[in-house]
Amino acid sequence: MAELNITPRCVIVQGNFDVLHPGHIRLLSFARACGDKLIVAVNTDAAMAVKSRINETHRLEMINSLECVDEAFLTSKSPQDTIEEYKPYAVVKGKEFESRDNPELAALNQYGGKLIFGSGEYETIAEQYIRKANKLGSNFDFSEASAFAQRHDITQEKLNHVMDRLNELKVLVIGEIIVDEYVQGTAVGMSQEDPTIVMTPNKTEKFLGGAAITAGHIKSLGARSVSLFSVVGNDAAGQYAKDKIGQYNVHAELFTDTTRPTPLKTRYRASNKTLLRVNQVRQHKIAKELQTSLLKKLEKAIPDIDLLVFSDFNYGVLPQPLVEAIITLCKEHHVKVVADSQTSSQVGDISRYHDMDLITPTERETRVALNNPDDGLVILAHKLSNRSNPKNLVITLGEEGIFIHIPNRQTNDWENDRLPALNRNATDPAGAGDCFLAASSLALCVESSPWEAFYLGSLAAACQVDSLGNTPLSLTVLNQAISESFK
Known part of the structure; x- marks a missing residue:
């Protein structure tokens, strides 16, 4: 038959x-x-x-x-x-x-x-x-977080009030969309022909990364509306991004550049470890005509938002003239602006983002921006603040948590503090910085104290790294983490 x-x-x-x-x-x-x-x-x-x-x-x-x-x-x-x-x-x-x-x-x-x-x-x-349940993990350690909360008069009631106000906010995110691909498999041994690990792939998963997941986190955490401005290639990864972003309830203004692929990062993993990452990216700046088209759209959008987020992976979507024009527009319309500029396999410069309400570089990104391999964290933070003039600076330290630097321009003084990583055993560190930036920025926009904002951001990052893949953090999970941290 x-x-x-x-x-x-x-x-x-x-x-x-x-x-x-x-x-x-x-x-x-x-x-x-x-x-x-x-x-x-x-x-x-x-x-x-x-x-x-x-x-x-x-x-x-x-x-x-x-x-x-x-x-x-x-x-x-x-x-x-x-x-x-x-x-x-x-x-x-x-x-x-x-x-x-x-x-x-x-x-x-x-x-x-x-x-x-x-x-x-x-x-x-x-x-x-086995599906990862969307609930608080067992690797959290709130012992030092409790001391931080006491130092800065942070209470569960205050944080709940902040969370209740997030649905007032309209947010715009601009930067590179990245497609993260995970090839999960089992390492079966070494090749006999050359010194290469041999793995058998079992399954492949894709996630949105870069500016797209930052926008997804912001929307999932309760923002009233989120718009995403970015540039993609005319390729399968770009089509995946267009299809997937709609699932995050994010409005996307995506421009096509046929001279560059949509950034695609493929990680080959075995036994919860990444063996190899392959990046398919181009780093040349987008053409002036495309910058003009982006700016025209932004001129119409910026007057109606509360927060603009630069999610810069330094693959050419945010040339300096475009960044400066956007910052000027935000100042004119009293829009808060925050920035993250990554330096990993590519080279970025967080110090080019002037007068931000918040910047969140890693320690390495801070040292690269200042060309300073020697000074301690306090001096590094002070020098970066003098150069870029942010209202708040948080240097992220991976497994060591965060270092907070809040300058006071009137007294030429500053306040420093640190908060250790709250998740002692991250399943996948991808997305921790995105989640921290999303939660902290939203909190600052509803007039929380910086200390409350960064406490929330640390909780959000700890929740995010508790499962594989960078997917929008559930508001329910973050609220549960808030509750657990005060027990």
């Missing part, structure tokens, strides 16, 4: 899943790769020949926790009846069933369905396929 052309190609696996183990996860991951949608039928307690050690509700919950499973349900029906009801493209069973009698085959033959045997790759790391 001719094979049916069923779209999407639905795959079904039916079983007890009594104690969920890596073998189950490998099988289900293999099954998902065989089609476009994986449905798992979990046998009820009554339908099992042997009494289960785990009740049907919990067995179903465990199956639903897997990223590879699109849909799962409890059933008392036989596999043949399930096939008759759903008419899947394929049924997948473990390799051990290949030499046995399989009654599903007759039901599948009625319409041309497939019976596929396979148990998945033994190298698969099961934990990679």
Whole structure:
């Protein structure tokens, strides 16, 4: 019989899943790769020949926790009846069933369905396929945060009041969109031909990064409206960015530049470690005609916003003349402005952002901007403040937390403090800085104290790095972290 052309190609696996183990996860991951949608039928307690050690509700919950499973349900029906009801493209069973009698085959033959045997790759790391629950992690340490809160008279009530006001804000983010791709796999050894690690890829995920995820964080944390201005290439990554940004409820003004690809960063990871990152980027400045088009759109948008965020990855979207014109517009319309300018594989200069309400460089970015490898943090912060004149400066220190420097121009004095990283064991550090900038900037816009703003930013960053991939931080999760930090 001719094979049916069923779209999407639905795959079904039916079983007890009594104690969920890596073998189950490998099988289900293999099954998902065989089609476009994986449905798992979990046998009820009554339908099992042997009494289960785990009740049907919990067995179903465990199956639903897997990223590879699109849909799962409890059933008392036989596999043949399930096939008759759903008419899947394929049924997948473990390799051990290949030499046995399989009654599903007759039901599948009625319409041309497939019976596929396979148990998945033994190298698969099961934990990679379990959905990360959007809740506070177990790696948080609030001991020093409590002392910081006491020093600066920060209370849960004050922070809750700040959070309640975020929905008043209209925000515009401008900078580079980056597409972050994660290739998860298992390192299987060293090549015999050359000294290269060999890995077997298990799954690939994509996330929006750069200015796009900063905009996503800001919207997810409660801002009333968020606009994103950026430039993308005429390529698949650019189309992905256009499609994905709509899911964040962010209004996008995206300009196309055919001379550059959309920045794509691919990370190859095994055992929760990144083995290699491949960047597909160009760093030349966008043409003057494109700068003019951007500025014309911004002239119409800026009078109606409360906050503008420069999310600069130094791939050419923000040449200095454009930056200065934007800052002038913001001053004219009394719009708060904050900036982050990254120096990683590329070279940036955070000091070119003058008169910001907040800048958040890393220690390395600060030293590069000042060409200063020698001075301590206090002197570095003071020198950068003298050069760029920010109202607030936070130097981010990765696993060591943040160093806060608040200049007082009237007295030619300043205040310093530090706050350690609140997450002791980050799953993925990507996005910590974006999340810190988003939460801190929003708080400053509703007239919180800088100390309250940076406390909130640190909580947001700790929540963000608790799961893999840079995705918009849930307002519920941040509110839970606020509550937990005062217990």
